[in-house]
Amino acid sequence: MIRSLRGMNDTLDIEDSQRFSYFIQTATRIAKNYGFRFIETPQLEETALFKRSVGESSDIVGKEMYQFTDKGKNDVCLRPEGTAGVVRAFVQNKYDRQDTVQRLFYHGTMFRYERPQKGRLRQFHQFGCESFGESNILEDASLILMVRDIFSALGINFTLKLNSLGDQNCMPAYRDSLVSFLQKHQEEICEDCQRRKSTNPIRVLDCKNSHCQDIYANAPKLMQNLCEECDTDFKALSSILDEHGMAYEIDTHLVRGLDYYSKTAFEFISTEIGAQSAIAGGGRYDRLVEFLDGRATPAIGFAIGIERLMELIQMPEISREGYYFGAMDENSIHTIYAIGMKKRVSDKVTIGYKARNLKAHLKASDKANAQYCVILGENELNNGTLWVKDLLNKTEFEIPQKEF
Ligand code: HAM
Numbered sequence: 001m002i003r004s005l006r007g008m009n010d011t012l013d014i015e016d017s018q019r020f021s022y023f024i025q026t027a028t029r030i031a032k033n034y035g036f037r038f039i040e041t042p043q044l045e046e047t048a049l050f051k052r053s054v055g056e057s058s059d060i061v062g063k064e065m066y067q068f069t070d071k072g073k074n075d076v077c078l079r080p081e082g083t084a085g086v087v088r089a090f091v092q093n094k095y096d097r098q099d100t101v102q103r104l105f106y107h108g109t110m111f112r113y114e115r116p117q118k119g120r121l122r123q124f125h126q127f128g129c130e131s132f133g134e135s136n137i138l139e140d141a142s143l144i145l146m147v148r149d150i151f152s153a154l155g156i157n158f159t160l161k162l163n164s165l166g167d168q169n170c171m172p173a174y175r176d177s178l179v180s181f182l183q184k185h186q187e188e189i190c191e192d193c194q195r196r197k198s199t200n201p202i203r204v205l206d207c208k209n210s211h212c213q214d215i216y217a218n219a220p221k222l223m224q225n226l227c228e229e230c231d232t233d234f235k236a237l238s239s240i241l242d243e244h245g246m247a248y249e250i251d252t253h254l255v256r257g258l259d260y261y262s263k264t265a266f267e268f269i270s271t272e273i274g275a276q277s278a279i280a281g282g283g284r285y286d287r288l289v290e291f292l293d294g295r296a297t298p299a300i301g302f303a304i305g306i307e308r309l310m311e312l313i314q315m316p317e318i319s320r321e322g323y324y325f326g327a328m329d330e331n332s333i334h335t336i337y338a339i340g341m342k343k344r345v346s347d348k349v350t351i352g353y354k355a356r357n358l359k360a361h362l363k364a365s366d367k368a369n370a371q372y373c374v375i376l377g378e379n380e381l382n383n384g385t386l387w388v389k390d391l392l393n394k395t396e397f398e399i400p401q402k403e404f
Helices: 014-033 047-055 059-063 083-092 137-153 171-184 191-199 201-206 210-216 228-243 330-343 358-367 378-383
Strands: 044-046 066-069 075-078 102-111 123-132 159-164 262-269 278-284 299-305 323-327 349-351 372-376 385-390 395-400
Touching: 014 102, 014 123, 014 137, 044 047, 044 083, 047 059, 047 075, 047 083, 083 102, 083 123, 083 299, 123 137, 137 159, 137 228, 137 262, 137 278, 137 299, 159 228, 171 191, 171 201, 191 201, 201 210, 228 262, 262 299, 323 330, 323 358, 330 349, 330 372, 330 378, 358 372, 372 378, 378 385
Parallel strands: 323 349, 323 372
Antiparallel strands: 044 075, 066 075, 102 123, 123 299, 159 262, 262 278, 278 299, 372 385, 385 395
């Protein structure tokens, strides 16, 4: 038997597939309420796109990409995340030259060659939003509050971690002071951090090694070294979130695994799903449009990891819905099929293709979760009627076939 690849799952289980659709429906509705419209970008892009955006020193680009040379000898890879492709589309289609705010949402599969475990897959789904052209801190607040609204609508508990990663005014000086600190602890830090020290020093701050973490507790903090603009923005964001009753924890070690961020960075965490606890992450990336050859455009976004929510989503009770049509003898199958097909234009319909007795049809309509079981038997055929049972209200009646 040929099996699916490791870390790549089917969404076949009925509850999972219902939860998945319910999530997309709910998140789409809320994103539209916040003024976002749908964008679809390819799953395969030039490898250079991710190297230049996510960053060569990130784990994603360094270790986790599904990268290959296609038949046309192009260096391509399956997208590990959605932001880079959306920014590429934004620049390629010259939206950076229009002086308007663009708010875009997407959902789809992402690919990272990570070690699979609970909540960590090699093919997974994200729902993401990217907002271009708005530097106002109210936009940062809106995106965070939008994630809150999505999780609240789904009955998901979370905590929010918030940080500021500074900008080109304050980050370079901070990086230098961090490197000096790391130099002093050169012998004590892990090999990965020694490498990060020269490739992307701030990434040491989210090292998983507890010994390194003990050392970094005394590292200089960017939060205390922000330039005036970043400091004012961060304080303004905190106070807007306070006004909207959105609790958060400031985490000065939250640096995110992708290189394109500046200023606001955030992560939503669930304590109910084990080690892979980040259910959404995002932040500002005011320089990325420029890095990808566009006109300088402030931008901010987030992505939610859909698989990690599967156990957490609380589905509303799905009441019985639509119709089940069945015939009791072979000669009536095509008549009931035609009636059912007409009804399908407006309602959810299941049609029994085999002649069966009433009991079997009632059982089948129950299984189909239909509200109405509609039967064509011999009597009804002679009278030009249909027998109907309302399985929700437990009533039975006969109606003329014409009425369907
Ligand atoms: P990210 O933090 O890498 O950010 O991913 C966002 C979310 O995707 C994570 O919080 C997690 O829920 C989910 N996720 C990531 N990797 C996996 C995996 N291997 N298996 C299952 N779920 C996973 C980004 O991707 C950025 N593009 C977010 C963003 C949008 N920033 C600005 N705009």
